[in-house]
Structure formats: C-alpha cells, structure tokens
Amino acid sequence: EALWETLSGRLNFCNLDVNDTPAFTRLAAMLDQEKRITINYFAMPPGTFGAICKGLGEAKLNAKPARVVMEKPLGTSLATSREINDQVGEYFEECQVYRIDHYLGKETVLNLLALRFANSLFVNNWDNRTIDHVEITVAEEVGIEGRCCYFDKAGQMRDMIQNHLLQILCMIAMSP
Secondary structure (H helix, E strand, C coil): CHHHHHHHCCCCCCCCCCCCHHHHHHHHHHCCCCCCCCEEEECCCHHHHHHHHHHHHHCCCCCCCCEEEEECCCCCCHHHHHHHHHHHHCCCCHHHEEEECHHHHCHHHHHHHHHHHCCHHHHCCCCCCCCCCCCCCCCCCCCCCCCHHHHHHHCHHHHHHHHHHHHHHHHHHCCC
8 A cells, every 4th residue: 555655646647639749748747857767658559659759759758768668569560560660769769668568467478487487397397308289278258349440450360379379389488
C-alpha cells in the first residue's frame, strides 16, 4: 500500500489528440522534466507513433533521459516497421527507445523460463538427446471479441504464430 502511494504520486495522465502537435505543450506543462525521467508508453496503433514522437519532440519532451516504450506491432511489414523506426528516430536516440511484446510478460511464459533454466532436473537433460519433439498449444480463454478490427489489420496468424509461438519455441530451444 505504501509502495502504491509512492508510485501513484508519480503518475500523470494527459488526454490529447496525437495529431494536435501543439496540445503536447499541455503535457509538457504538467511534467517537471528537471526532477524526473519521463517514460512515454505507446500502447497505440503503430500508425500514430510518428505523430506522437513529433508532438513530444516539438514540446521538448524528447530530451534525455526521456524514454519511449513501443508495444508491438511495429508495422505490418519490414517496410512499415522501418518507416516507423525512422519516424521515431527523428526525435529520439536509439538508446531512448524500447520495443516490447506484452506476451513475453505472461505468467505462463515467464514460468517456462524458470522451469527451463532454474530447475536442476531439466538443465542438463533438456536437449535433442532426451527430447523427441516439441508441441506448443495455445489455449487462450479470451477470444478476439471486440478486437476483430485490430486482428484484421495486424493479422491473427502474424500476431500469434510469427511472433508469440516462435518466441516460445526459441525459449524452449535455446541453450543455457
């Protein structure tokens, strides 16, 4: 409870239109840049990242030690991903930019790492001599209800198979 009080006292929320660049000056006025590190978390459609970075840059909210956290997807192809990275790079240095995937923070995925590397029963026996094949099953309790438009654009196959399932396979197959 005391920890939450400390943390919540440092959180700010500012509702603004990402395409209204001057509106970012309101955000700048809210924040005391001299006394804190600002982390800008983009859980937004990737097409808005350029406009957000422009607004932050023009409001002088991009100076170090400010950070940008971008949650995937970062585009729908290599070309659009590069375009987004170029737009972000106009206003932030690479050392200020963090790209994340929320799926790797799921409890089951994190437990897989502990099972794989912290369990002495498996550490020396988890290899091609003792494992015949790997089968990955994704049994989600939540469907795409209410998110059809997102998955139509991002692509369910691209999101789950190309990203999440291959990430899990890599975690299973990597050497200690």
